[in-house]
Amino acid sequence: MxxxxxxxxxxxxxxxxxxxxxxxxxxxxxxxxxxxxxxxxxxxxxxxxxxxxxxxxxxxxxxxxxxxxxxxxxxxxxxxxxxxxxxxxxxxxxxxxxxxxxxxxxxxxxxxxxxxxxxxxxxxxxxxxxxxxxxxxxxxxxxxxxARQGVVMTEVLMEEGIDNVAVTYTNNDYGKGLADSFQAAFEAAGGTVTINAAHEDGKADYSAEIGALAAAGGDRLVVAGYVDQGGSGIVRAALDSGAFDTFHFPDGMISAKLVENFGSDIDGSSGQVPGTxxxxxxxxxxxxxxxxxxxxxxxxxxxxxxxxxxxxxxxxxxxxxxxxxxxxxxxxxxxxxxxxxxxxxxxxxxxxxxxxxxxxxxxxVELIGGGESAGNYRQVGYEGGAEITVKYR
Amino acid sequence: MIDLLNALVVLSNYVLIPALAYGSQLALGALGVTLIYGILRFSNFAHGDTMAFGAMVTILVTWLFQGWGISLGPLPTALLAIPFGIAATALLLLTTDRLVYRFYRQQKAAPVILVIVSMGVMFVMNGLVRFIIGPNDQRFSDGERFIISAREFKKLTGLSEGLAFKTTQGITIVTAVIVVAILFWFLNRTRTGKSMRAFSDNEDLALLSGINPDRVVMVTWLIVAGLAATAGALYGLDKSFKPFIYLQLLLPIFAAAVVGGLGNPLGAIAGGFVIAFSEVLITYPLKKVLGYLLPDRFEPDTLVQLLSTDYKFAVSFTILIIVLLFRPTGLFKGKSV
Amino acid sequence: MIKVENLHRHFGGFHAVDGASLEIREGSITGLVGPNGAGKTTLFNVIAGVLPPTSGQVTMAGEEITGMSPHELFHKGLLRTFQIAHEFSSMTVRENLMMVPGGQSGETLWNTWFGRKRIADEERALQAKADEVLEFLTVDHLRDEKAGNLSGGQKKLLELGRTMMVDARIVFLDEVGAGVNRTLLNTIGDAIVRLNQERGYTFCMIEHDMEFIGRLCDPVIVMAEGRVLAEGTIDEIKANEQVIEAYLGTGLKNKGAAE
Missing domain, CATH: 3.40.50.2300 (Response regulator)
Known part of the structure; x- marks a missing residue:
């Protein structure tokens, strides 16, 4: 004073x-x-x-x-x-x-x-x-x-002890950019991306895509897509065929709709969304x-x-x-x-x-690098068919 | 031995069962296309949207039933609603024939004109469906989701790979078998069916043999309505319903009909499975399967995937072109395209 | 039986049938001859309802049938065969014959499911009839052969057999003898005469084989350039100056005269 x-x-x-x-x-x-x-x-x-x-x-x-x-x-x-x-x-x-x-x-x-x-x-x-x-x-x-979200995702997954994942992204600038920046960050941190494959939005059936992802394997499936579009289809097909049990969801997937669609089927999954x-x-x-x-x-x-x-x-x-x-x-x-x-x-x-x-x-606000926001993310988890906030980072 | 079983389970889970279900859906769709081609003599581009319409009515009636609390227990309520879908589709097709196709038939219009006309009908039907139910995904399956789920299978057999068999896949396959059996019995054993075959074989002669063309055309549309609505509803039930999907489905369906030989019902079924298995197998990475089958040191590092899943539609296209180039009448002898 | 009055059928500027008038008497075997392009087949097509006429009138036993569709005419007892034999190639010979009678109870979807007994009875009767026809045509050994595998002549017989499955009143035969070997031609000829005499079928046949025409037909009608040129017995026709001119052309006739 x-x-x-x-x-x-x-x-x-x-x-x-x-x-x-x-x-x-x-x-x-x-x-x-x-x-x-x-x-x-x-x-x-x-x-x-x-x-x-x-x-x-x-x-x-x-x-x-x-x-x-x-x-x-x-x-x-x-x-x-x-x-x-x-x-x-x-x-x-x-x-x-x-x-x-x-x-x-x-x-x-x-x-x-x-x-x-x-x-x-x-x-x-x-x-x-x-x-x-x-x-x-x-x-x-x-x-x-x-690119920042890819780094945050890497931190979340590494903290959970996951170092081997399959990635699928919606085939547009957002999805590809996010998937690529994640792969770069994840591999730099010592993780393995078994496959980094695109999926098209608006298809009725993603069993073929899941077949490829399952063949490549991974402890968790990263779904860089949209919950209203192909992202949910991918998750549905993966659950149906038993290819993956847990997922990691970036911002495009985190919504009430996701929980509504899958309930407790995605328990144990993780994700992050911008938020403070x-x-x-x-x-x-x-x-x-x-x-x-x-x-x-x-x-x-x-x-x-x-x-x-x-x-x-x-x-x-x-x-x-x-x-x-x-x-x-x-x-x-x-x-x-x-x-x-x-x-x-x-x-x-x-x-x-x-x-x-x-x-x-x-x-x-915290500016990093050449003068851009470090961003703030809310790390989420899924338990008992509900979305929970793990922490802010 | 266990490895062999695991390989077999992986292959069944990702290739055999999905392709069998998908093939059944394509076969039902291709049967409709091939019947129209054989009897009305044009390629019906509106078939995909006819399927969408049938599926839409089925969905609406399913919702109504669900609202009333009617259900089939472990089976999807949609099965009860399919007959309503068929009836509405029949009405739609007969109305369309009366308003549109009949005029061109009387003009003795060339097949290519009818094809263009059917494209117009396609856009109208597509608009109609989107107007009524909207362009978005609709889910309407209920009841038991799995006959056996991957987790249960693993627990049951102790294998490291799971095998999921969805109720909708089972229903699709069983329904397709029943529908095809009835259709073939109808075409080969009944007078009406034979009239249709006669009409398809030689229209002039059929007319001069006193076969009433109007009746044959009507019966054809009715059967096509049944096939289209059933195929559409099963596809929507097994995968998901979205009006535009049915437009895209037109390519594999036509590929199936052409590959089997246009106008040949047996060919349409074979073509459906040829296309479905090609699409699924060519885009499926064999890494896991080979990993189980081959000794450790030969285990592949790559995915062993012939074609990325993005190019799934290219498979139908390629098969279509190869068949048209080398065997235009199809695998089973149909009419030349 | 059939009366054609001032019939025209134009294809753009080409007058295929250009004011033809003729009459086919009941119980006759009328021959229709003429050079290529005389309009014989077009005339058939118009009478049988395959093509609508440009103008003119066709009556059958006093009733106007102009422009009726083929399947309607079928039910009135007017049948035809094709210049190039048609058949349902994927069906057996017997099935081909059994297709013929229209208006069977199996044709309605309702009966297909709920009138099984009636259909079965009908089928049995049809089958017997088909066998009888095949015997009549002396081809009962071909009964279970796929129609697509028959020879050209056998297909012609099958066409004739088709007309016997119902009680036809008048049958139009379009070059039933073309491309058929002698033996088979005689079988066909015999069948036509027997059908005419025993069952009272009226025939009208387009034919190029003058010997065949001479054996079967009376009267013979000659067409040229879309019109009827002459009508009479085969001998009268052969002696007709105009007919020779139409067939041989003026130049040829003069040449012949000079020789």
């Missing part, structure tokens, strides 16, 4: 030193297109963070942040690039909260952000390819890369209140992305992307004062006072 008081005083003192400005921040999301049902909540969450910053009056000597929205379309790289170009050159945004889908995010990053030296923090792009894209330290994301038990999520949802649905996918990540931009600016003492890009990781990670949603004003004052902060936010 003493530190905080100190901070407040410091801010008051320094208020006159930096001249206040109106900082524009781009919010580039697919307001039209395949995820248009999610983006209004995502945009609102980001703007809620900005309003909170403005209300505190603590940012860079009373500066304010203003949202400038742009439509990424989610799928049209050309349109997204044009929008980003306009926002940077004509509106003069100093940072971009976005974009949303992996494809357009990569396009904006390489075509516009890199050339203009603008910081991007994406709340929802999960493609592993973005981890290795050239970004000059400008690109961050508050969502975990899909941190207090932040609840606080964030309460803050969203009736304005928008705070539990909508990627809304919390959007809030965190916008908050991180403001906090990094504060830490750098400047709204210049070249300066504040260095501070993003610093404010996001430990050590420091833990910051929950709704405490942005406090955080800004603390930073101004030179106190180190660890932004937890709505999604317990």
């Amino acid at each position: 003493r530190k905080l008081l100190l901070a407040t005083t410091a801010v008051a003192l320094s208020a006159g030193a930096v001249s206040a400005e109106d900082i524009k921040i781009g919010v580039i999301l697919g307001f039209t297109g395949p995820i248009e049902s999610l983006t209004p909540q995502m945009g609102a969450a980001a703007e809620m963070a900005m309003a909170e910053v403005n209300a505190s009056g603590a940012l860079l000597g009373g500066s304010t942040v203003t949202s400038v929205r742009g439509d990424s379309t989610c799928i049209d790289a050309g349109a997204a690039t044009a929008v980003a170009e306009r926002l940077i050159t004509s509106d003069g945004v100093k940072g971009i909260m976005g974009a949303d889908c992996s494809g357009v995010t990569g396009a904006i990053l390489s075509n516009v952000a890199l050339a203009n030296g603008i910081v991007m923090i994406s709340p929802s792009a999960t493609s592993p390819a973005l981890s290795t894209a050239e970004d000059n330290g400008l690109f961050f994301r508050t969502a975990p890369s899909d 038990d941190s207090a932040g999520a609840g606080i964030f949802a309460a803050m969203a209140g009736d304005d928008f649905d705070g539990t909508s996918p990627f809304a919390a990540e959007s809030y965190d992305a916008a908050a991180l931009i403001a906090l990094a600016m504060q830490a750098a003492g400047s709204s210049d992307p070249a300066a504040y890009k260095e501070k993003v990781m610093e404010v996001a990670n430990a050590p420091g004062l833990k910051i929950q949603p709704g405490q942005l004003g406090l955080a800004l004052q603390a930073v101004a006072a030179g106190i180190d902060i660890d932004y937890e936010g709505a999604t317990a």
